[in-house]
Structures are given as structure tokens and as C-alpha cells.
Amino acid sequence: MGLVDDLIDEACSATGLGDFGGDSFREGLERVTRALQAEAALNAIGQAALRGLMVGSLKARLHIEQWYKDHPETDDAPIVGPLIALGLPRTGSTALAGLLAEDPDIRYLRRWEAAELVPPPASVKESPDPRLLRQIEIQSRRSELDKALVPSFPNGPQECHELMLLDFKAHYFECFAHVPSYAQWLLEADLTETFQYMRRALKYLQWGQPAKPWRLKNPNHLGHLVDLDKAFPDARFVMTHRDPTEVLASVCDVFANVASRFNDTVDRRYIGAVNATVLTTGMTRALAFRDDGNDHRFHDIDFRAMQRDPISEVRGLYDWLGEPVTPAFEENMRRWWQENSADRVRVKHSDPADYGLDLDAIRPRFAEYLARSARWTSHADSALADAARAHPTDPSASVAGDAV
Template identity: 25%
Template sequence: MASVLFAVLTFLVRFFRYSLNTLDPWLRYINIRLVSTPSTVEELLEKVRSRFGSLPALASNRDWRERVQNALDALKGKETTPFGRLLAREKLITQIRTLECFETIPRRFSNVLTVPIDRPIFILGLPRTGTTILFHLLVRYPHVAHLNTIRSQLADLRPQDVAQATSIDDLCRRFCTTSKQVKYTFDILLASGCGLPHNIHPASTTFPEECVLVLSNYLFYTNYPYICGEDFTDVVKDYRDLARQAYRFFRRDLQVIKSIGQLSGSRFVLKAPYHSCFIEEILDVFPDASFVRLHRDPVSVVSSSSSFFRAIRAPFSTGDDWKKIGKGCQKMTRCIARELAKETRREAEHTLDFKFEEIAKDPIGVCREIANKVGLEHTKAVEDDLTAFLAEDARKREQAGKHKHTLAEFGLDAEEIRNDCTDYCKKFGV
């Protein structure tokens, strides 16, 4: 019965998406818009205030407001479908509500701020360098904590849940109820073609999730490339102060998630490509952090990233401007590679570098070396678990089909990409 209901709801979402995208352009000719988005930050914040009654403190930050305005402006583009605008609008509102939840819970339960976040392990690198598979492997070690979609979606807590909770345990129980709703909604969206293609990047509410889900709330990088098709990142331009503030909040957010998400692990493994641009800011907040950096030929990175973003943008896009996607990925790669190539003021407690070929050839050997360096317990039971996971992952990827891509289909030039990343290639030998 449950599977039938799920199939019906999935069909309805697909039908709704198709109908909305088909009808809206025609109705606009007679000044009827089925999906509208606020034009200004003030309009959006007023919508949030009227819905929830209050705003997060970050709403007064000038840089953050500029990022929100950039996101709203991007949604006006002709390439964005009505369904894409609808999802993006609701996502923005959810992000603002989430910020308030992260602020309110520590005020309500001050002991949350005493939860330790000791010796976190950050996985860094350009996109498509093996960071995801390494992430999935490291979180299988004992005493390791990680984020996932359910634990990160605090916005689905109702305001009265936080206000009425009598203890952290009571809040955890309330959160478990909303988590079930999050999972059901997320799974329906994935099944209706609004999520990631599984042969490129697996997605699930219970899978280990990148920090992007939490960091995107602070909007210090562009986080709607799959919807609006704009430049993928201007991640380091003029936003250092906002990044410093965001990472200070990020530590608090991890304390909140660890408290109400009932995480058993004592050390976080954290992963997102954008961490690579903020090594100094991370060390300011997490001075005992360890970094694991993965490296790959930038030409392969740009080609694979372009194919990846083309796949996840397909349900939201009205056109096939793949060259624009390619140039956006080239810009993103250049930006992150430039930051990785810089010399930092100080080193992390441990910094380990591996090439894509190393983790592709011997992922368990790489994990063993990392564990020995950063103090994770690598036992035979762990190794057997990693072996079983890799076998199952290989089976799923073979079943889903190979991820094929070339530079030519995105209008890209290999020599130009390497010239963009000369310092990075020399420093890491790729």
C-alpha cells in the first residue's frame, strides 16, 4: 500500500512539474503568473516574517543580504523554469528559517554550546576528484560523526516545537517526528526527477551529506547553479568576512545537530568542495582540524563537473546551453584550484595529499594511511566493512551505467583549462 501511494505521489509531482512549466509561459502573455518570486530581499524577509513571526540575526548582515539579492535576481532569468523558481523560492525561505532555528535552540538550551567538536577531519579538493567516495568510506569508521539530510533540516521543526520542548531529549523526540516527513518529501522529489542522477552522485536522506546543506544557509557562495544556470561560484570575491562569520556559526550548528540528531560519533568528518577556499577561516574556528586533500588533472575535473551539472539541471532548465555550463565549471575549478595552490599562514594538525589515481586504485590503502595519521581505528572489521561497501557501490554504478563526458560537447579547451590552473598543477603534480 505504501509503495502504491509513493508511486501515485511521485506521478503527481511529475505531472505538476510538467503542467506548471507548460502553462506558465502562455499565461504570462495575459499577465497571469502561476509562480512569482520576491524581487527584493525586503520582500522575501517580509514573507518570512509574516509566516514565522521573526527573522534570524544574520538578516542584518550586508554581505548576506547581497547574496540573497543575487539569488533572487538569478531566478528572473529566462532559463529558469516555473517549477525551478518555485523550488528555489521555498528553499530560500527554508534556509532563512533554518538560520533562526540554529540561533533559537542554543538560547533555549545553553548546554548545547558545551558539546565538543574535537579534531574534525575536513576532506578538501576540486569537485570530481574522489572526495565523495572517500567521504563515504571514512564515515564508516568507529566513533565518527557525519551530517545527513534529515539531521540538517532543522527548518522542519515548528517554532512551537522549540518553544514547548522541556529538554533536549524532548526536542529530539519532536525532531524525530519531523524527520520522517522530511524523508518522505525528499524521496518523492528524487523519484520524480528533481534530484541527482545516481550513477554520478548517489543521494538519499540517510546517506552521508556534504556540509553544503548547512553552509548554504549562509549564502556566502552561489548555491543555485542547478536551477538558474548562472556562474557556479564567486566564492572568494569580497566575502571573506561573511565566510569567517559563517564558519563560526557552522561550529555552533554542528553542536546543535550533534545534540538533537543524537550522533554517537565523537569526531566529525566534513566534506564540501568550497571548504578548499577557506582553509584559514576553518583553522581560525577549528584549530585542531586535519585536512585530507585530493587532486586530479583540472581538465578531467572540468569535463566531469560539466556533465554532472548538466544532469542535475535537466529537470529545471528550459534550454540546452551546455557551453554556459562548461564555462561556469571552468570558472569554479579555476577559483578553487587557485585557493588550494596558495601558501597558508599555518598548517593544520595533519594535512595529507592524495591523487585521484591513488584512491581509484587502492581506496582502502588510502583510508588506512589516513586513519594512521589522524588517529582513527583501522581494524580488520573496519577493512571488511569498507570492502563490502566498495563492492556494493561498484555493483550499483555498473547497473546505473557509465558517466560519459567530453570537453567538446561543452565547448571547452584543455590547454586553456591547464593554463588557468598552472600553479595548482605544479604544486600537486597533476
């Protein structure tokens, strides 16, 4: 793993550029590089992949800054009232993001553009964008386990990890390698500049396109809502709910699956510990943020309700937003749900003990959240009962597995 200056020099040399738009990224880059060198057990594939990821993020930041110099009008287009999904993995959040992306009147971060941020999509004259074709080819090589653990579609919605990587403050790295010092630092770090740069990147991506409200998603935002609010003070949030102890082993399986490719050894106890800490800290901070005069900015959806009648849940969300569910949007959602709820692969998840997790000991740490979420989604129980009576044997009403 190269030193920080080596990575920066490589990015500058490759692009012929040198302006990063400030150096807020440098501390994160220094800390993650140090952790990867001192703590991780990366194999040759992992070393190449992580170096490529970091140099790629530096190059993207250089190109974004050059774009702003050449096109200063990019900053004039506003980012107004984004809707940010905060549901934990396996709570219906992936399905919700997929359904929301079917609204033709919104903008979301597409998988192919997140993978290759440069250049802005509207500046590309080829159709389809070559990046989409490359992503289709990449996705075609994914294993069945990968698809089951992390559903992903070339033109579908992507969590905004890549945008946070531009400032090198992203929980992404914890999935790739054993980096406990970086993980601990990140949990306590100030991410204000990270989210401000994310806003800058969103303006860059929407350049040359009609203004549409953004729909974003990232479960890790739960732990950093105070900083996120500084960059997006008019954001509203949709939160999907489920007992976190029901999803912990599944989340850890995702981490272990990724880490096994890039490391000589996989420390499952570290994976269990870091995920338990991130989830409990995130939930505690999210409750505090809601209590601090922000509860009205949240709409809540129960996991079971999302499984049972996702279209109705989206309608409820849009009623709350004060926006219509157009006939085209509803038709798109029904098509998406039919296509993506069929033939889902069931995954047998690991025993939590494999990751050093004692769920009986962890569950009390989520007691306050569970009590609150039960109240926030209390309407779901009666709605589910009504739906069950109305459609007692509807085979299209649920999704196989819990990877939604």
C-alpha cells in the same frame, strides 16, 4: 521571484519567529535574488524551487536561533578537530566520504538531516526519523542518470552546502541557474561569518548526542580556506587528487542536468566558464594556503590509489590522524565498498567543447597544482605496482566509471 523582504516576511510568518541571529546572510540573499531576477531564465518549476530553497533556509536559521535561546547549553559542546575532505568531484572524494561515514566513532552530515535541518535529530523520539523515510522515498524517484552523475544515499554523507545556505553564500546557486554576477561576487566574498554560522549549525545538529569528531566534505571550500580556518582553526584536511581537466566535463554535465529542470534555456558556455574559474581559483588559493604554514594539516590521496585499494588508503589516512581503524569500522568499509562498487552505471560524458572548454588551453592553469599533487602522492605509484603484483586479477579492486 519575490523580493528579499518578501522572502524574509514569509519565513517569519510561517515560523512565528523573527530573530535570525544577525544579518550576515542578508547581502548574499540580496545578491542572489537580484541575479535570479535579472540574469536567470527560470521556468515555473525553477522559480518555485528556488523560492522554496531560500525561504526554507531562512526558516531553518530562525528555528536554530530559537533553539539556542531555549537550549543555551547547545553552545557548550565543542567542535574539536574536524576532518574536512576537499577533493574535487570525480577524484575519489565521494567514495572516501562514504567509507569514512562507516566509522561508528565519528559524526558526519547525513543526507536526510541536511535536507531538513530542523529539529536536531536527538530531539526526535520517533525511530526511524521521519526525515529519513522521506528521503528514502525521494531517492527512490531519482533517475539512473542522476544516480550515476551524483551518487547519493538517504543516510549517507552530504556535502555541507545546506549549512552554507544558512548564510546565503554557497556555490549551490550556480548549479541551479545562470547567475554570473552572484558567482563572481561569491568568489571574492568574505565567508568568515558563513563558516562561523556553519559551526553553530553543527553544534545544533549534534545536540543531545555523544561528542564525536566531525567528518565534512565540500570541494568548494578549496577557494575559501583562509575564511574556513578562522572558524575551524584546528581542522585537518584530506585532499583527493586527479588532473582537473579530466573531470571538468563531468562536473559540467552535473550542472547542465540540474539546470535543465529549472530553466527555460541552459547556457552551457556559462556552465563551462564558471566551473573552470571556480576550479582554477580554488586550486590556486589552496596551494597558497598550504604554502602559508598549513601543509602539515593535509593528507593526500591519489585517485588511482583510491580506486585500487580504498581500504588501505583509509588506513593510511587514519595512521596520519593517529586514530585506529577498528575491526567494526573495517568490516563496515568492506561491506560498503562491495555494495557500492557493483553495478555502477557508466556515463558517457559530454565533449568539453560543448561547454566552450579548450582543455589544452586550460591545462597550463593547473600546471603548478599538477606538479605539486604528483609529489604529494608519489607513494601511490609504488603502492599501486605492489598491489597489482599481489592481486593481478582481483575483480573487486576497482570501481566502474569515474563518479567516485
